[in-house]
Amino acid sequence: MIPEIEIKRRRTFAIISHPDAGKTTLTEKLLLFGGAIHVAGAVKSNKIRKSATSDFMEIERQRGISVATSVMGFDYKGLKVNILDTPGHEDFAEDTYRTLSAVDSVIIVIDCAKGVESQTRKLMNVCRMRKTPVIVFINKLDRPGRDPFELLDEIERELKINVIPLSWPIGMGTTFKGVYNMYGGKLNLFFPVNKQTITQDVVEINDINSPELDKNIGDYSTALRDDLQLINGVYPHFEVKDYLMGKVAPVFFGSAINNFGVKELLECFLEIAPHPQNSTTATREVSPFENKLTGFIFKIHANMDPNHRDRIAFLKICSGVFERNTSYFHVTSGKWIKFSNPTAFMAEKKSTIDRAYPGDIVGLHDTGNFKISDTLTEGEDLQFKGIPSFSPEQFRYIENADPMKYKQLAKGIDQLMDEGVAQLFTLKSNGRRIIGTVGALQFDVIQFRLEHEYGAKCRYEVINLHKACWIESQSKEQLDDFRKRKFNSMALDKWGREVFLAESPYALQMAIEKFDKIQFHFTSEF
Numbered sequence: 001m002i003p004e005i006e007i008k009r010r011r012t013f014a015i016i017s018h019p020d021a022g023k024t025t026l027t028e029k030l031l032l033f034g035g036a037i038h039v040a041g042a043v044k045s046n047k048i049r050k051s052a053t054s055d056f057m058e059i060e061r062q063r064g065i066s067v068a069t070s071v072m073g074f075d076y077k078g079l080k081v082n083i084l085d086t087p088g089h090e091d092f093a094e095d096t097y098r099t100l101s102a103v104d105s106v107i108i109v110i111d112c113a114k115g116v117e118s119q120t121r122k123l124m125n126v127c128r129m130r131k132t133p134v135i136v137f138i139n140k141l142d143r144p145g146r147d148p149f150e151l152l153d154e155i156e157r158e159l160k161i162n163v164i165p166l167s168w169p170i171g172m173g174t175t176f177k178g179v180y181n182m183y184g185g186k187l188n189l190f191f192p193v194n195k196q197t198i199t200q201d202v203v204e205i206n207d208i209n210s211p212e213l214d215k216n217i218g219d220y221s222t223a224l225r226d227d228l229q230l231i232n233g234v235y236p237h238f239e240v241k242d243y244l245m246g247k248v249a250p251v252f253f254g255s256a257i258n259n260f261g262v263k264e265l266l267e268c269f270l271e272i273a274p275h276p277q278n279s280t281t282a283t284r285e286v287s288p289f290e291n292k293l294t295g296f297i298f299k300i301h302a303n304m305d306p307n308h309r310d311r312i313a314f315l316k317i318c319s320g321v322f323e324r325n326t327s328y329f330h331v332t333s334g335k336w337i338k339f340s341n342p343t344a345f346m347a348e349k350k351s352t353i354d355r356a357y358p359g360d361i362v363g364l365h366d367t368g369n370f371k372i373s374d375t376l377t378e379g380e381d382l383q384f385k386g387i388p389s390f391s392p393e394q395f396r397y398i399e400n401a402d403p404m405k406y407k408q409l410a411k412g413i414d415q416l417m418d419e420g421v422a423q424l425f426t427l428k429s430n431g432r433r434i435i436g437t438v439g440a441l442q443f444d445v446i447q448f449r450l451e452h453e454y455g456a457k458c459r460y461e462v463i464n465l466h467k468a469c470w471i472e473s474q475s476k477e478q479l480d481d482f483r484k485r486k487f488n489s490m491a492l493d494k495w496g497r498e499v500f501l502a503e504s505p506y507a508l509q510m511a512i513e514k515f516d517k518i519q520f521h522f523t524s525e526f
């Protein structure tokens with residue numbers, strides 16, 4: 001029997017943001033509060049710095065670091081918190097999308113001066129699709145920023161989610177005095193002194209009209225009272241169930257680097273964030289409370305050492321108990337596989353575990369069996385949903401640059417695609433292969449890794465494409481006509497599904513209008 005308490009005490013989530021909004025800093029501060037680390041700076045960021053945009057050696061170095069920070073687990077007040085790291089660099093957005101399939105909730109960090117940025121918008125689209133509960137943390141209040149009401153309006157408009165502030169800033173930048181925490185009725189005073197400690201001044205104020213408020217923040221108290229009155233009038237009362245349904249996002253203000261507002265965020269998060277939830281498969285819903293193990297692979301990490309081409313596959317446990325040295329059914333291959341060294345992650349430490357529960361992430365040593373979205377069960381034929389591929393944004397032909405290494409190239413491409421580094425499309429007309437990626441960096445990564453890990457050489461050729469769309473239709477007639485007319489733009493993805501490669505937004509629009517019985521999908525799951 002699976003102990004219910006083990007499921008109910010787990011909180012598995014990701015922190016997402018546009019690069020530089022403060023995701024890494026906030027992650028670190030949460031680990032500090034959780035006691036998982038003791039000094040700020042202990043956990044290295046997995047982010048690939050902006051300066052490294054074309055430096056793939058740096059990417060390789062960072063890749064090594066990011067294995068350790070892929071999952072950061074810690075215990076806090078009886079709860080088991082699992083933070084799943086997401087790559088900071090935009091070109092790796094696809095990795096982030098997949099990580100979002102393995103979490104039960106999300107914290108979005110927004111820079112108070114910049115507001116909603118492009119990457120935040122894209123990531124929120126994925127959260128909305130999955131109805132993931134979201135908490136917003138507006139960061140960098142110690143710097144001059146935008147008006148908080150204006151920011152909230154922008155979040156509602158741009159991220160298409162209702163918001164309710166649960167804390168409120170008093171001043172901003174050089175005049176920043178602190179935040180009033182509406183959720184707990186406390187005034188947190190800001191002193192930008194020691195960034196490494198986790199103490200701060202908190203004054204409990206049960207009545208906002210109390211002279212205590214004036215004593216602590218002087219003239220700012222009038223503005224705060226006015227703001228709070230406005231908030232009460234404009235925003236509805238916060239209901240946890242609306243948050244859990246993904247309808248409303250509570251908002252906190254603070255300054256991650258100064259450890260400010262982070263504790264309030266963490267405590268509220270732990271109180272309201274969901275424990276592991278049901279997962280959807282192609283055939284049924286899986287409850288975390290079921291006794292039999294089920295889980296899926298959402299991330300694969302290759303070893304950086306070319307002499308050991310083994311990989312770590314990250315398994316998200318959806319139900320049952322995972323046990324060491326027990327055979328599990330690998331649905332794709334139909335094989336039973338046993339794992340003698342499954343690993344769990346606690347902050348930057350990795351250790352072998354005997355047992356793991358729903359919500360946990362287990363690292364499995366893999367010699368090339370797994371690909372993204374593979375399922376493990378105790379015999380059931382299940383396929384989890386919600387780990388789609390998204391239409392890439394950049395495309396290039398990939399060609400063999402060393403005729404003697406054809407096999408190595410084929411194997412390398414195959415395995416890198418299994419890892420989800422990029423997507424491969426094969427043109428139906430002539431069999432040429434096209435690599436599609438979210439960002440330009442991956443092309444360098446693929447070329448570098450093919451050479452260093454597989455001893456193969458590739459070269460790229462330019463191809464002008466706008467989007468890849470997965471197509472389906474009930475009308476065989478129209479589908480056949482489409483196939484014939486678009487013969488040169490038709491390709492197969494890695495799973496043999498039909499994809500239309502649109503040359504331009506115009507070509508796509510024309511196709512959609514002309515072939516009204518065909519559905520064009522921008523993700524591989526529909």
Ligand code: G4P
Nearest residue numbers: 017019020021022023024025088139140143255256257258
């Ligand atoms: P990211 O993971 O979302 O990309 O952002 P990260 O935490 O790396 O933060 C980006 C920059 O913003 C960092 O500065 C970081 O120190 C700074 N930062 C984070 N939180 C706050 C805050 O509350 N207030 C202020 N003023 N700055 C903040 P950097 O100079 O790019 O890097 P570093 O040299 O400090 O590491």
